[in-house]
Amino acid sequence: MSDVWRILTILEWTAGYFKQANIESARLDAELLLAHVLGKDRTALYMNFDKPLLPFELEAYKRLIQRRAKREPVAYITGTKEFWSLDFKVNKNVLIPRPETELLVQTLIELRKRKAAHPLTILDVCTGSGNIAVSLAKELPDDRILAGDISSCALEVAKENAKLHGVDKGLSFYQGDLFAAFKGSNLAGGVDFIVSNPPYIPTQELAGLAPEIDFEPRLALDGGVSGVDILKRIMQDALKLLKPGGYLVMETGISQTKALNELGSNSPKWAGFKICNDYSGLPRIALGKKG
Ligand code: GLN
Numbered sequence: 001m002s003d004v005w006r007i008l009t010i011l012e013w014t015a016g017y018f019k020q021a022n023i024e025s026a027r028l029d030a031e032l033l034l035a036h037v038l039g040k041d042r043t044a045l046y047m048n049f050d051k052p053l054l055p056f057e058l059e060a061y062k063r064l065i066q067r068r069a070k071r072e073p074v075a076y077i078t079g080t081k082e083f084w085s086l087d088f089k090v091n092k093n094v095l096i097p098r099p100e101t102e103l104l105v106q107t108l109i110e111l112r113k114r115k116a117a118h119p120l121t122i123l124d125v126c127t128g129s130g131n132i133a134v135s136l137a138k139e140l141p142d143d144r145i146l147a148g149d150i151s152s153c154a155l156e157v158a159k160e161n162a163k164l165h166g167v168d169k170g171l172s173f174y175q176g177d178l179f180a181a182f183k184g185s186n187l188a189g190g191v192d193f194i195v196s197n198p199p200y201i202p203t204q205e206l207a208g209l210a211p212e213i214d215f216e217p218r219l220a221l222d223g224g225v226s227g228v229d230i231l232k233r234i235m236q237d238a239l240k241l242l243k244p245g246g247y248l249v250m251e252t253g254i255s256q257t258k259a260l261n262e263l264g265s266n267s268p269k270w271a272g273f274k275i276c277n278d279y280s281g282l283p284r285i286a287l288g289k290k291g
Contacts, residue, residue: 005058008049010034014065021069029074033064036078071211084135088161093153095220097131101197101251103278105135107285108195108249112140119143120192123241125178125234126150128220130158130171132195137167148174148181151219178230179237191241196234197251202227228259235260235288239269242290250286257283264288 005013011030018026035042037060053061067077075081075096081088083097084105090096112120120143124133127147137145149155152175162168174181178198200223206213213221223230231252238248252260257275264273264286271291278284 005053006049007034007045007051007053010053010058010061011045014061017065018068021071023068023071029068030065032074033068033077034061037061037064072215073212076215081129083131084138086131086135086138086165088129088131088134089157089164090129091157092215093151093217094129094157095197095216097129100278100284101132102135103284104195104197104249104251105132105139107276107287108136108193108247109139111247111249112143112193115192121146121187121190122193122195123148123179123182123187123191125181125194125196126198126220126230127158127173128154128197130161130173132197133158133171134161134165134167136195137162137171138165141167141170143170145171146174146182146185146187147171148176148178150175150177150181151217154217154220178233179241182241187241189241189243192243192246194234194238194242194246194248195250196248198230198234199223200227200231200251200253200256202255223253223256226255226259227253228256231256231260231286232263235263235286238288239267239290244290245271246290248286248288248290250288251284252286254283257286260286 014030015027018029031042031045035045037057064077073096075090081090081096084102122143122145124147127133127149133145133147155173155175159173162171199221201221203222264270269291270288272289274287275283276285276287
């Protein structure tokens, strides 16, 4: 590295270094990390390409470059990830929110609008960083939203996010394994919507995924031998909690859809059950309506 580094030259150097480390989004990551170090947004970098970095900025940036080169996700390094146009705090105790999951939020909001205007009850199971629950609470401020997670460390992050976005009044958090989290809340047959992005990756497949995934909590990803264990438990238990006409809106992976379709169409308790595709045409959401 030369002595004087300017914004443009350090970005170019870093993008090249990240490419050598097989990082796909090399230039973007270089920009996100530099913007983080400088406390600015990415557009500010573009307007200051010639600006030299101060020695302490360069030192701080170098440390982040080293972490990213070891394939730590950018979101864990910066401690934040955008979801539903909101900035969420994240750390290694929570799954990093994925853009595909926004479809879950959108689907629920559309279904919600077709129902009565009086406050409804919505459960978010496996809330993680609280991205789904907080986004819903922003959009549906009059509804009662309860969010659960097995990990109390994840719940701490979710609570922080609820506070950050000013929705900590209408949204409450519970610790426990799937629906056991809500056992004190007397909800049987009283829930209008259940939303969940549960772990659904088959255990064997975890090792073959991008190295970044190793930094994320296994608990949030591992769906058992064929990935369907937790999805199936949610489908079965949801029937006890949902009101007739209530909906389950759950994220799934492609290889789990067959098993879920069988379960959904063989149970007369579901008035309707289908798998919906995402914007890239991939099966993404299991949608069930209780009969
Ligand atoms: N609800 C969070 C998300 O959608 C976390 C999901 C999880 O931990 N499996 O990103």
